[in-house]
Amino acid sequence: xxxxxxxxxxxxxxxxxxxxxxxxxxxxxxxxxxxxxxxxxxxxxxxxxxxxxxxxxxxxxxxxxxxxxxxxxxxxxxxxxxxxxxxxxxxxxxxxxxxxxxxxxxxxxxxxxxxxxxxxxxxxxxxxxxxxxxxxxxxxxxxxxxxxxxxxxxxxxxxxxxxxxxxxxxxxxxxxxxxxxxxxxxx
Amino acid sequence: xxxxxxxxxxxxxxxxxxxxxxxxxxxxxxxxxxxxxxxxxxxxxxxxxxxxxxxxxxxxxxxxxxxxxxxxxxxxxxxxxxxxxxxxxxxxxxxxxxxxxxxxxxxxxxxxxxxxxxxxxxxxxxxxxxxxxxxxxxx
Numbered sequence: 001x002x003x004x005x006x007x008x009x010x011x012x013x014x015x016x017x018x019x020x021x022x023x024x025x026x027x028x029x030x031x032x033x034x035x036x037x038x039x040x041x042x043x044x045x046x047x048x049x050x051x052x053x054x055x056x057x058x059x060x061x062x063x064x065x066x067x068x069x070x071x072x073x074x075x076x077x078x079x080x081x082x083x084x085x086x087x088x089x090x091x092x093x094x095x096x097x098x099x100x101x102x103x104x105x106x107x108x109x110x111x112x113x114x115x116x117x118x119x120x121x122x123x124x125x126x127x128x129x130x131x132x133x134x135x136x137x138x139x140x141x142x143x144x145x146x147x148x149x150x151x152x153x154x155x156x157x158x159x160x161x162x163x164x165x166x167x168x169x170x171x172x173x174x175x176x177x178x179x180x181x182x183x184x185x186x187x
Numbered sequence: 188x189x190x191x192x193x194x195x196x197x198x199x200x201x202x203x204x205x206x207x208x209x210x211x212x213x214x215x216x217x218x219x220x221x222x223x224x225x226x227x228x229x230x231x232x233x234x235x236x237x238x239x240x241x242x243x244x245x246x247x248x249x250x251x252x253x254x255x256x257x258x259x260x261x262x263x264x265x266x267x268x269x270x271x272x273x274x275x276x277x278x279x280x281x282x283x284x285x286x287x288x289x290x291x292x293x294x295x296x297x298x299x300x301x302x303x304x305x306x307x308x309x310x311x312x313x314x315x316x317x318x319x320x321x322x323x324x325x326x
Contacts (some may be wrong), residue, residue, distance in 0.1 A: 033324045048218040054212075058228040065315055066235055135217045135289035135298065143222065144298040148281035148283035154224075154269070155263050155305050162312035169319045171252060 002046055009046070011041045024079045026072055034065035051139040198240045200249070205233035213306045217295070223302040227309025235317050243321045246314075253312070255311045262308025270302050 016036045020029050037060030044053035071179030131143045143151055213226030238246035270282065276285040283297020284290040 021280055051222070054220045054225045057230070058225050062232055063228050066232075067316060067320070068203060070317055070324075073324050074320060085221070098280075125311075131303075132290070133294035133298070135295070137217055139220075140216050140222055140302075141294075142300065144301045145283065145294055148270075148301060151268055151301070151305065152263075155308050157261045158312050159259060159308055162308075163321055165312075165316045166256070169323060171319070173324065182310050 005046055006043065009039050009042050013043075024081075025077065026079055027069070027077050030072065032066040034061045035069065037061035037064065048143075051137075054148055194240050198236055202237060203234055205229065205236070209233065213302065214283075216302055217298060222308055223305025226302075227311075228313055230306065230310040230319075231313035233313050238318065238321060243318050244279075245266065247274040247318060250314065252315075252318075255315045256310030258307050258316060262304040262306070265304035265307065266301050269297055269304070274299070 013036060016032050016039065020036070021030045023029055023032070026033045037056055041057040041061065044050070044056055070143040108117065112118070125138055125142055125146065129138045132146055133141045137144075181183060209226050209230035209232075210223035212229055213223060216222035216226070233252060234246055237249075244314075269283070269286075273282050273285065274280055278285045281297070281301075283301075284293045286293035286296050
């Protein structure tokens with residue numbers, strides 16, 4: 001049953017991506033991007049990774065879509081026709097995709113009990129989380145306690161992104177330089 | 188957007204539930220799916236929705252730029268200073284065990300504070316990014 005759901009969701013994801021490539025209206029592309037993230041979140045749910053699914057749904061489908069729309073409001077809503085033939089980009093994408101698929105051949109089979117992901121530190125976390133931290137959600141314990149230093153790095157990345165946006169577009173710059181001349185296509 | 192009465196009423200109805208859900212995800216992350224990252228985004232989404240319907244000025248009247256900037260830095264600072272506190276209590280950096288009488292209690296407290304820091308920074312950054320973009324638009 002799960003396989004049927006997986007096949008349906010994955011083919012919907014492929015259809016979404018093809019539509020994103022073909023469509024030139026960037027507003028529609030952003031909406032499709034949100035749909036793609038929501039489908040990815042559904043895949044994570046079928047994989048029992050609810051924490052990741054939650055993040056994908058809220059960040060990928062939610063906030064990213066809103067920020068993209070805010071960006072489009074500042075720039076333009078219609079993608080320009082490419083000036084050159086798409087042969088070179090198509091070649092690069094095909095080669096990259098082939099290399100990635102070749103790389104995935106070495107990955108452990110899904111659910112393989114002997115794979116490194118399952119035999120390395122995961123058993124330690126599963127056995128000791130309750131004893132060490134008394135927290136039922138192992139994901140939170142790993143994220144905030146066992147791997148707290150990594151999470152500090154992640155928060156610092158978000159902090160840096162915020163500082164970057166303030167420095168580039170913050171209110172202290174307003175009136176100095178207009179961000180974009182593309183305002184003739186306002187609706 | 189003064190003319191969209193339905194949007195305005197529905198937004199006002201939805202806001203408390205979105206904020207409450209954000210707080211639930213923040214403080215229930217130990218027991219169910221969720222945590223600071225998701226909660227921060229949901230919390231920010233409420234204010235972004237408000238600013239989309241009522242305008243950025245109205246949203247910034249509730250949450251001025253200065254508070255958001257303090258939140259951006261304050262969240263990371265809270266996270267990092269929990270680690271420094273652990274160092275001063277004689278443990279490793281970000282090892283929360285000595286923060287309370289029992290190790291498990293200390294872990295609970297540490298994870299609570301750290302997730303709170305994550306939530307504050309994520310929410311402040313998301314709102315700042317959106318407000319900054321939208322303010323360019325409104326000028």
